[in-house]
Amino acid sequence: MSVHTSPPDLASSSSATTARPGYRVDLDGLRGLAIALVVVFHVWFGRVSGGVDVFLALSGFFFIGSLLRVGESPAPLDPRPVLRRIARRLLPPLVLVLAATTVAALIVLPSPQWFRVAEQTRASLTFVQNWHLARTASDYLAADPMVSPLQHLWSIAVQGQFYILALVVVFTSTWLLRRFSLPVRGPLAVLLAVVTVASLFYASTAAQTQSWLYYDSAARMWELTIGGVLACVAPWLRVPGPVRVALGIAGLAVLLGCGFVLDGGAQFPGPWALVPVGAAMVLVVSGSTSGTDAPDTPTATLLSTPPLIRLGSIAYSLYLWHWPVLIGYLVVRQRTELGLLGGLGVIALSLVLAEATTRWIENPIRRQVPGRGRTTLVACLGVIGVSLAALATTWLAHVDHTADVLAHTDDLPADLYPGAAALAPFIDVVPRPVFPPLLAAHLDLPSATLEGCIVHDREPRMCTYGDALSTRRMALVGGSHSEHWLTALDVLGKQHGFRVDTYLKVGCPLSARPAPLDEDSPTAECDTWSAGVLAALAADPPDYVFTTSTRPKAREDGPGDHTPSWYVELWETLADYGIDVIAIRDTPWLERDGVPFNAVDCLDAGGTPDSCAVPRAEMLEPIDPSEAASAHLPSVLPVDLSDSLCRRDVCRVVEGNVVVYRDDDHLTATYVRTLAPDLGRRLAAITNWW
Template identity: 60%
Template sequence: MSVQTTTDSTLGIAHRESRPAPVHRHDLDGLRGLAIGLVVVYHVWFGRVSGGVDIFLALSGFFFVGSLLRTAESRASLDPRPVVRRVARRLLPPLVLVLAAAVVFTLLAQPATLWFDTARQTVASLLFLQNWHLAETASDYLAADPSVSPLQHLWSISVQGQFYLAAVAVVFTLAWFQRSRGRSIRRPLAALLAVLAAVSLVYATTSALPQTWLYYDSGARMWELLAGGLLACVAHRVRVPRQVGVALAVVALAIIFGCGMLLEGRSQFPGPWALVPVGAALALIVSGAHAPTGAAADPVTRMLTSTPLLRLGTVAYSLYLWHWPLLIGYLVIRHRTTPGLLGGAAVIAASLVLAELTTRLVETPIRRASGGGRRRTALVTAITVLAATVATSTVTWSVYVDHKTTKSAQHGELDPALFPGAAALTSGAVVTPAREQPSRLVAYADVPDAAPDGCMTQPGQVDALTCTYGDPDAERSIALIGGSHAEHWLPALDVLARDHPFRIEVFVKVGCPAKLPIGDDGWVGECEEWTLNVLAALSAKPVDFVVSTSTRPRDDGPGDQTPENYVALWRELADRGVPFVGIRDTPWLSHEGVKYRAADCLSARGGDADTCGIDRGQVLAPVDPAREAAEQLPSVHLLDLSDAVCGGDRCRVVEGNVLIYRDADHLTATYVRTMAPELGRQLGPATGWW
């Protein structure tokens, strides 16, 4: 006789089937409590992935497929609507409550420039598509800081929601087919889930897509839920001797505690390393399936069925929903990058209180199948109205900003008399006061053409992807190579390429300045490998000059520096007879170690072009550090456009009525185009072309 559980799939939810109540697995309630505890602690104090979410995904697959199996094997009708309604009752009310709170907080405490992203993520979360939104925007699951979305954690809820709908369709379809033939569903379902899980794991392991995509990709995550579902199909046949089960449980528990400390899940999951937390969770399910309870229970079972963990398991779903927005809200209000010991304790305490209230006052009354009719009706009505309000307001704002973005893109070139941009610094152009362009609301979209054209190599990829700009038929040519800080010079180079015909071959990769390993035994990372592939492409299709950035901010203090691995590339190019043009990197905006967007600062109370800027001495050394690095390399030509971005003492965020930054460290394409005359003044003599 198999041991089943009434505990259902999401982070801390239970329900009862119409069939006789199966044995309740209190140890799995405690495992869920332990997992949510690890998630919260690691997020708040360590800024790491604990593996707790992966445990939740495995448990979700086990519980949900198990509940569907019990329905399929009963005489109950194979009608998916009651199951979907039950899932909606469990998932949506607490989710809507948290989303509404996040929207209100954003309106009251965040600048208007952040409303758009919160609105888009709110809509995505309501539709259980948040993981795809984060994948498309290349969001990294980083340690919390004030610049991170308060809704970023909802990706896992979206993955689970998608799995539930797919599981209902697959299990009920297969059950209908097997019932018509008078056969059991378990064996074919187990075979199907095993195949799908294997395909998903292979995809997560071998896909060429970047890690920032795969982390949120439903296809790459499904194997974790499918593994739990597969175990639900075969658990009734699995029996582990007691002593073996105890040993297995001890090892699995140790793995769960050590996972977050030993593995860097942010960069390793959901690939094969995610088998560690998932395997540990499945091992605990198996080891405790027939274990005695009460006084005869083993130490692991006694720990998992302790009152604190059982209570955490009860409120796990609401606790997961609340802890992240409360953490981000605390960091925003306190203007801090980390909560510290006491601040983190306060965040956790507030999360526990809100989770308890949400579970008792909202989640449980709505989920209850019977009783409390008027109260339940009132709660459902209130949540429905709240959801409609949140959805309507966020969709309306998203449409409005999208319209402004499209309208801004159609404006074309700005009037240089009213919007001189860099000319206000380089040639003393008269500036008539006007609202800066591009608009703060749409500055994020004012990017060079390479990214929208799909010409940027993504994280995890090392191919030398290239696109041609400027005059494609010109005999003279340059190769613009490096990361996004090289890419943001493309608009000015494109202007110059039309005036002084030359071809621009663009090789850019996200997060990778052009650099080579140092020394014969230097470590070859992803960026170095990509740079070597770019050099191979340039050998096959030579250019007259290679252009890239020559400096970057110092990690250990104010000013900027030229890393030695940059210089290694210059030497290699010199050996190949290819001249190099290095452009000094532009200032990065940060305050006490936290980067901030210029548009957000301008929209905040008291923000203006000067106060939102940064002291020049903090970000730029008195002398371009690349000069000393290139002293022995006559083929290296250095350009310094700092005076086209910064005044004598201050680097402001608006010059000549043009917004300089589209985020914290990338220039708007509009401002870069106004820098074309100054870039041309320096590039002409460096190349000898004009």
């Protein structure tokens, strides 16, 4: 969201009637249109509309403009008033929404999910939420019960970081220019233009993954600085009236259609983000002649209508509220979509909360003169903010302490915690507290994740496990569903003397897609990584490649699993390299009525291994689909451990007192370790290595 600045401070007008001379009411309406696009697309389309990119550009335009006015005046370059205004604008509504979301999470969410809320609450309070999401590889997904209610706060973090950097850069530049009696506006425009080009170049060419670049402040910076460039050069622009009319109509049409045409989650903040950002800048240029407050183009008149202006006045609070309300609705109703009535309800509640927050929190703090009422309100919110930070930090420390037991997984007594061995006939297991503890199950991860050996960028990375000195070599390749077998393969490699080399990337099964690579393809990152891995395998062929052989069917295709055709294409390519493939059937993905559910959350909410189970027939075909798919390839050796994961009729989430799943589709490292004997028997028959 943007801080709508206007002379002389960082304040937003709530209506055209209170606007000062020269105030651009159409830009209030542009903010209103942008927030409408954000909310509507989040609620009903599950897409990125470009509205947030508009907010970022407007933030740069207004904030740099306000700093420039200070720099061109004889006023001293004192950053303290600016910092106070930023704090008054951003923090009070943010603290209120974080507090409300935390309380709701404590009531509605299972305790294992409190860890995620606590992490993101602390990150949001310190304006580093974008970096937290980038580090944890969080895709900006369509709304879903599994998605964080605070994920949208990445943009607030980016803006907060920009405000501090812009303040330092503009005031430092102004101080230097004043010493030599030089004008400020021109040199500052050049400096910001250089930053804009550099940031856009980075966003367009960096080898980082899309899930990283989406949140990366360096990749996003150009969207803000381009607004700053326009703020610098605006007084010099003289656009004829007919041209402004045409530009305004074109800009508005592009902005309205952006979310339908572009996949912002996969394409922003690269060059395609120029579409919404450029449309916003065109609307700024075309909306009104310099120095007048009356709209004089059709688009400016439309944007100056009271409904859009009103939306613009509550835009910040509406942005903060709409996403937690949306996720809360989906969590409570256990749905993945809202429908018409549900969406209208979410929007109505978000509007009420935004209006109340603006009227009783934002405006009193930003606009009232200092007094007892404002001081009390600020003090209360300050106490709430500090308490939130303390509560989040305490809970994170508690979970970390609980997770210390994961270091002793190897010491678990096999008779009390047999895990997969409990599925063998005639095994009777005495019930014990499950392991890992539910609070720490999400941290029971394979070594590749803990050691950074599953990459997020496009460059392949090889790590070695098992017996590193052995000449017998197996390559574990693919995404996280290949990765979670590493725990068992590492144990077997050390026991039986073979080396396990990993080539792993988040969210990317290995594929043999045809060249040339298409950078505009949504799979460009995975394709680039796959090409690098295939080149490495061809140059130094392992004895075997170990990878997954199936995936769940799409919901519209019915229950069960299947082998995608592009898996078979990969196997054929590896056969051409002379490499045999051990193709292991993927684990069942937990769903109910088409909605993914977290096994740990189900158990924490009072569920049992049986009540949290899923019917095996809904998750798996009766026969491993990879057998038929690979029948023409003797080099492909299917392995199916489904009977070590599921019983005859159901797939449970706890076996042998060990939690099977750490989320909805990944196995805990502890359970995979108990699968090592069964996997070892299969590999021994295939490889004859022991």
